[in-house]
Amino acid sequence: MKKLKLSIILILVALLISWLCFRFYRAYQPQPIRLQGQIQAQQYSISSKVPGRIEQVLVRKGDQVKKSQLIFTLYSPEITAKLDQAIAGQKAAGAMAKEAEKGARTQEIQASKDQWLKAKSATELMEKTYQRINNLYKDGVIAEQKSDEANTQRLAAKYTENAAFQMYQLTQEGAREETKFAAQQKEIMAAGVVAEVQASAADTKITSWFDGEVSQVLLNSGELAPQGFPVVTVIDTKDAWAVLNVREDLLKSFQKGMRFIAYLPALDKKIPFEVSHIAVMGDFATWRSTDAAQGFDLRTFEVEARPVELTDDLRMGMSLVVEL
Helix, strand or coil: CHHHHHHHHHHHHHHHHHHHHHHHHHHCCCCCCEEEEEEEEEEEEECCCCCEEEEEECCCCCCEECCCCEEEEEECHHHHHHHHHHHHHHHHHHHHHHHHHHCCCHHHHHHHHHHHHHHHHHHHHHHHHHHHHHHHHHCCCCCHHHHHHHHHHHHHHHHHHHHHHHHHHHHHHCCCHHHHHHHHHHHHHHHHHHHHHHHHHHCCEEECCCCEEEEEECCCCCCEECCCCCCEEEEEEEEEEEEEEEEHHHHHHCCCCCEEEEEECCCCEEEEEEEEEECCCCEEEEEEECCCCCCCEEEEEEEEEEECCCCCCCCCCCEEEEEC
């Protein structure tokens, strides 16, 4: 009986000594290095190229939106007025281009012809008058002054006839090619102005360019939205990554393309990540002093890593822990 008790005591003492040795061994083992980071996700701002008053916001915080889904609308009477002006200018430019292409009207051509014939008749009359007066001058009946005056009137009539004939030809030919080209270009320019205003009018109905979840609605119905001001922000939860701030002496464990396992408390599970980016320059705002004998300080570099498998559970701001 005594031997049995002694054996039990020896066994217990041996177990106690073994446990103490194990505890001392664990206490002197180097502790694992834990790095804490967080999840980041791609964030988009939905805004308008034109200013206006918010007419209606069609989404709420937390809504899932799809590409091309209508997000909000603007009320802008200024754009409607500009569109009316641009359309009127386009119609006026088109009418001027048609006028230049067709040339003078039939009535204008006939009137120009009549003016030429009238000047031609006057020239013929002045030619006959000059011949009579010149004959009388040669016979010595009238003075030379009268002959000179008749000759001047004859020449003036010829010049008037020539000018009238040129105007008649001009009305027949119509506008110059340069005038027609200029009128056509003005019509094209007016059409461009209309297209520009129509594009602005279309931008009063804002749609999403991507899928995601609405994270913020910054403006509501009735409020003024400046040009380019984000009205709604959307986060693409499928485009998420981990961000870690790693001291340079630990960067050997985070080379580009390397994989590691991170624990996410929010999901209570471990997820594999692959290093996708390492900051080119260290962050000088965070550093760790070393011993004076070593004579240098350790910088911190930002490391980004993408999940190896696509998951919708990752949300912006979640914490993660990596053990080295």
